[in-house]
Amino acid sequence: MAAAKLLKNTRDKKMVAFKFNMFVFVAIVASMTFCSSAMEHMVGDDSGWVIPENPDFYTDWAANKTFTVGDTLVFDFYTGLRDVTPVIKEDYDSCSVSVPGTTIKTGPATLNLYIPGDHYFICSVEGHCLFNQKLAIYVVDNDSSN
Structure with missing residues (x-):
């Protein structure tokens, strides 16, 4: 039971970390697109x-x-x-x-x-x-x- 709860907490933490990393990635790409608007x-x-x-x-x-x-x-x-x-x-x-x-x-x-x-x-x-x-x-x- 404790192992299942630990596994769920680990997956939740990984999901939160993944979502945060995706947010950072999207923010970086968006800022690069905005800043590097070559004409x-x-x-x-x-x-x-x-x-x-x-x-x-x-x-x-x-x-x-x-x-x-x-x-x-x-x-x-x-x-x-x-x-x-x-x-x-x-x-x-x-x-x-x-x-x-x-x-x-x-x-x-x-x-x-x-x-x-x-x-x-x-x-x-x-x-x-x-x-x-x-x-x-x-x-x-x-x-x-x-």
Whole structure:
């Protein structure tokens, strides 16, 4: 009789522990989902990645957005007509590519933002960058504890 009661108490304690652990697990998953709400930014919104009519188009587009580590940029363009090339500031300013092999020629291109700081992108198709098909953004670190 005492053994049966002890067994029941042990099962009850295990059930309580299981329910508590499940509660903690669900709370952790929910908080991770809430805290890690990575955004997907469609560069240029409905216009896509094109030679803009307005020379400040991409500057204006980026100005009202917050880019965070974990977000993605989607450059929507037709393969063969445009490309996207991550570049350093000097290449952005001069519309050149000093590091070959970084150009993404297949559209749409999705780039993950995993490093905080300044990021620069150009279209390396001849003349496109000179006609302002370029984007400069600042990416903030999503770890607000630092």
